[in-house]
Amino acid sequence: MTDKATLTIGDKNYDLPILKGSTGPDVLDVRKLYADSDHFTFDPGFTSTASCESKITYIDGDAGILLHRGYPIDQLAEKSSFLEVCHLLLNGELPTAEEFTKFERNITYHTMLHAQFDSFFQGFRRDAHPMAVMTGAVGALSAFYADSLNVDDPKQREISAHRLIAKMPTIAARAFQYSQGRPFVTPRNELSYSENFLRMCFSVPAEDWVPNPVLTRAMDRIFILHADHEQNASTSTVRLAGSSGAHPFACIAAGIACLWGPSHGGANQEALEMLEEIGSVENIPAYVQGVKDRKYKLMGFGHRVYKNFDPRAKVMQKTCYEVLEQLGVNDPLLKVAMELEKVALSDQYFIDRKLYPNIDFYSGITLRAMGFPKEMFTVLFALARTVGWISQWKEMFEDPSRKIGRPRQLYTGATQRDYVTVEKRG
C-alpha cells in the first residue's frame, strides 16, 4: 500500500505522506501543503483533523472503545483507583507498589492551599456559579505558586502537575462550601484522595465526619471515568494555550472555562435540568418531539466521536444503580432517564444520527444522590479532567516538534478598500 496520497490541483500534483499510528485511522500529513500549493485545508470544528500525535488516550467511536495508555476504561473503573490512573496518564505506565506510594505521597502533601488563598473566595458572591469560582481560583494559583512556573524546568513542570492534581479537590470543595455558607475544611493526609474530597465537601464542625465506603468508591470511579478523553474541546484548549509557553495553571484555567460550555462538560448539569423539565415518563413523547422539531437538543446524548454507546456511560449507569440502591434513594428521574433512553434508542431520528447516551446522561442523577447540587456537576468533571489536561499539556510541551498553534482561515470579508470620511458615508 502506498505511503502517500496525491492531491491534484489544476495541472499540479502534490504528494501528502500518509502517517500510521499504532491503531486507529491513518493521517494525511498536510504540514507542507500551504508552502507547496498556496492552499489551506478547511475543517471548522476539526471533524476530520488530527491536531497532534499522542500516546495517552485512544477512542474508537464506532466500536465504543476507550483506552488509557492501552487499558480499557471499564477495567480501570472496576480494578484501579483514580490516583493510580493519574500516574498512568501522567507517566505512561501503571505504578509499581513503590512508585504508587511515592506518587500518592507527592499528591497528598500538596493538597493544602496557601492560607491567603482562602480569602480569594471571599471576593465572590455566595450565589456565584461554582464554575465561575473554579475558573478564577485556578487561574489565580500562579499568583501563589510562582516557584513552579518555569515550564522549561522538568522538575517545576512535575511540581505544577502534582500541585494541580492535589489542589483541585481542595479548591472544588471550597467552591462548594462557600456556595453553601459553610466553613472551609482542611484536607487530612491520612485519607485517600476521594475520601479527602468528600470530607472537605460534606463534613461540618458540629460533628465527626464518617466516611461512606460506597460513596468513596463511587466518587473515585466517577473521577476515573472523567479523567481524560483524547483531543476534546477543553483538552485542545489546554494544548493551544500551552503551545504559547503559558504556564500550566493558566492553561488549566482555560480548559475549565471551555469545559463549562453546555455542549461539553456543562451538559451534565443541563442533562439533569432536562430530566427535571420532563418531570415524568408521560411527558417524554412530547419532549422527544420537541427535539425532532429542533427546538432543543437531548442533553447527555450524542457525541462527536462515539457513534455507538459511550463506554463510560455504561459504567456510569451501573454506578448510578449501585449508588441509588445502596443509599436507598428512589429518584423518579432515574425512571424518566431510563425510559427516555429506551425511547430515543428506538426512534429513527436518533438512530439515523447515531445518537447514544454519553457520560453526562447518568452522571447527574448519581451525583445528586451523593448530595451534590447540579451546579457542582461540571466542577467535579473539571476536578477529574485536570489530570488529563495536565498529562496532555506535558506531552505537548515535551514534544520536540512543538510549535505555537496558529490556524489560518478562509477569508470571505471585504477585500481592500480606501478609507471614506464620514461626510461621504451612508
Ligand code: SDX
Ligand atoms: C462531552 O469530545 C469529547 O470527548 C467530549 C467529552 C469528554 O469526555 O471530553 O466526551 C464530554 O462533552 C460529552 C458531550 C456532552 N454534550 C451533550 O450531551 C450536549 C448534547 N450533545 C450535542 O450537543 C452534540 O451531540 C455534541 C456537541 C456532543 C456533538 O455534536 P457534533 O458532533 O458537532 O454533531 P452535530 O451537531 O453535527 O450533530 C449531528 C446531527 C445534527 O442533526 P442534523 O443537522 O444532521 O439533522 O445530530 C444532531 C444534530 O442536530 N444532534 C442532536 C444531538 N446531538 C447531535 N440532536 C438532538 N440531540 C442531541 N443531543
